[in-house]
Amino acid sequence: MSNRYAVILAAGQGTRMQSKLYKVLHPVCGKPMVEHVVEQVKKVNMSEVVTVVGHGAELVQAQLGDRSEFVLQAEQLGTAHAVMQAKDRLQDKDGITLVVCGDTPLITAETMSSLIQHHEEQQAKVTILTAHQDNPGGYGRMIRDDRGLVKRIVEHKDANEAELTVQEVNTGTYCFDNRALFEAIEKVNNDNVQGEYYLPDVIEILQSQGETIAAFQTPLASETLGVNDRVALSKAEQLMRTRINEQHMRNGVSLIDPVNTYISSEAVIGRDTVVYPGTVIEGETTIGEDCIIGPNSEIKNSTVADRTVIKQSVVHNSAVGSDVNIGPFAHVRPQSNISDEVKIGNFVEIKKTNFRRGSKASHLSYIGDAEVGTDVNIGCGSITVNYDGKNKYLTTIEDNVFVGCNSNLVAPVTVGKGAYVAAGSTITKDVPGEALSIARARQENKEGYASKIHPKN
Numbered sequence: 001m002s003n004r005y006a007v008i009l010a011a012g013q014g015t016r017m018q019s020k021l022y023k024v025l026h027p028v029c030g031k032p033m034v035e036h037v038v039e040q041v042k043k044v045n046m047s048e049v050v051t052v053v054g055h056g057a058e059l060v061q062a063q064l065g066d067r068s069e070f071v072l073q074a075e076q077l078g079t080a081h082a083v084m085q086a087k088d089r090l091q092d093k094d095g096i097t098l099v100v101c102g103d104t105p106l107i108t109a110e111t112m113s114s115l116i117q118h119h120e121e122q123q124a125k126v127t128i129l130t131a132h133q134d135n136p137g138g139y140g141r142m143i144r145d146d147r148g149l150v151k152r153i154v155e156h157k158d159a160n161e162a163e164l165t166v167q168e169v170n171t172g173t174y175c176f177d178n179r180a181l182f183e184a185i186e187k188v189n190n191d192n193v194q195g196e197y198y199l200p201d202v203i204e205i206l207q208s209q210g211e212t213i214a215a216f217q218t219p220l221a222s223e224t225l226g227v228n229d230r231v232a233l234s235k236a237e238q239l240m241r242t243r244i245n246e247q248h249m250r251n252g253v254s255l256i257d258p259v260n261t262y263i264s265s266e267a268v269i270g271r272d273t274v275v276y277p278g279t280v281i282e283g284e285t286t287i288g289e290d291c292i293i294g295p296n297s298e299i300k301n302s303t304v305a306d307r308t309v310i311k312q313s314v315v316h317n318s319a320v321g322s323d324v325n326i327g328p329f330a331h332v333r334p335q336s337n338i339s340d341e342v343k344i345g346n347f348v349e350i351k352k353t354n355f356r357r358g359s360k361a362s363h364l365s366y367i368g369d370a371e372v373g374t375d376v377n378i379g380c381g382s383i384t385v386n387y388d389g390k391n392k393y394l395t396t397i398e399d400n401v402f403v404g405c406n407s408n409l410v411a412p413v414t415v416g417k418g419a420y421v422a423a424g425s426t427i428t429k430d431v432p433g434e435a436l437s438i439a440r441a442r443q444e445n446k447e448g449y450a451s452k453i454h455p456k457n
């Protein structure tokens with residue numbers, strides 16, 4: 001096997017996106033486009049991956065980290081000019097060079113491998129990955145001669161009427177003989193409508209030198225979608241979503257309505273878990289087996305163990321154990337740790353709290369900056385008063401505590417093991433274990449008082 005190099009083009013601003021964010025950083029199913037591309041390229045066993053950066057260079061580099069080498073294209077003069085920036089790094093090497101655009105997020109390692117295989121079989125100097133598009137608008141068109149051999153690629157903006165009818169397009173992915181690429185690219189000029197140095201012009205140059213030019217037409221045209229504007233971005237999102245969701249379904253996850261289920265590409269979900277519509281599973285989230293998630297739940301950067309139910313609720317940056325019941329309409333905010341068999345019910349908000357095994361906050365509570373022991377019952381409407389306007393304080397509720405309804409636990413405060421807090425109490429001092437604490441005005445009944453207010457004649 002010859003050495004393999006990859007050049008990923010990611011320097012463009014992406015004017016057509018109409019965005020402050022550089023094009024290749026726009027996320028598709030939660031992950032920047034260029035990251036999808038690099039991930040697939042890495043699977044094809046490359047000796048070196050070089051990403052050409054320009055607009056937003058630092059951000060793109062920070063995103064990719066050590067998964068790629070980088071070269072800077074200070075001015076964006078076209079795709080050939082972009083590849084030229086990798087010349088010093090690659091020109092003296094023997095092998096093949098895969099060039100991929102950072103704005104084709106759906107391309108897979110399998111398709112790239114097929115392209116490389118075709119290239120090697122054909123012993124070509126360049127093999128272009130092409131696709132049939134019913135609506136080829138915007139893409140470069142493949143121009144073939146009478147015998148069907150590739151002559152050149154013409155950009156949409158430079159094409160004449162006959163050329164515009166061609167439906168075989170350049171996908172922007174190519175496999176080159178490395179040395180031939182860097183020799184030919186020197187000869188590319190910018191004599192075209194856009195005044196840019198086009199990488200596809202290398203094809204015509206090699207062709208005129210009598211070199212073997214091959215094309216590999218993938219049957220999976222949707223993989224080659226190039227994202228130049230937000231309309232294409234939404235198509236990419238939809239295609240990627242289908243791909244991710246089908247993978248989960250094949251792995252044994254039931255998605256009741258996959259079209260309305262949004263799962264990030266990093267998420268891991270166990271078998272026999274059922275995901276209901278309107279659910280968004282974002283970032284690095286792991287969900288166990290036999291869970292019921294949704295409808296309409298949002299889980300982000302969190303872990304959820306087995307047999308847990310999360311309905312109409314939000315869970316962010318937290319860990320949730322097994323056999324837990326969350327929702328409907330609960331909000332688990334970052335840094336919360338919900339142990340097994342816990343219940344977080346209707347309209348309950350939890351923040352930065354450890355909630356130990358078997359404890360319950362079933363209705364209308366706010367529990368923030370708290371340590372909640374095992375088998376605690378937090379009555380309806382109870383809250384931890386964790387903030388004095390400047391600082392946050394900790395509330396400790398030890399094992400087996402019963403907090404009556406509508407209580408305020410003014411932090412910092414500890415309610416000792418097995419203690420009871422009477423309903424309606426405002427607890428400002430620690431409660432010893434096994435005690436009953438009542439902190440509310442004593443009830444006074446004034447018999448017959450109503451007749452003083454509304455005397456009966």
Ligand code: UD1
Pocket residue numbers: 009010011012013023024052073075076077078079080081082101102103104138139140141153155169170171172197198199200225226227228
């Ligand atoms: C390009 C191809 C077109 C092909 C299409 C497939 C050229 C001239 N045209 O068109 O034939 O059908 O992709 O999607 O190559 N970039 C740089 N530096 C530059 C210019 C671009 O790094 O100076 C990067 C962009 O960030 C982008 C990629 O190259 O990731 C492609 O550029 P783009 O402007 O999207 O080209 P298309 O018009 O889509």
Ligand code: MG
Pocket residue numbers: 101103226227228
């Ligand atoms: Mg493009």
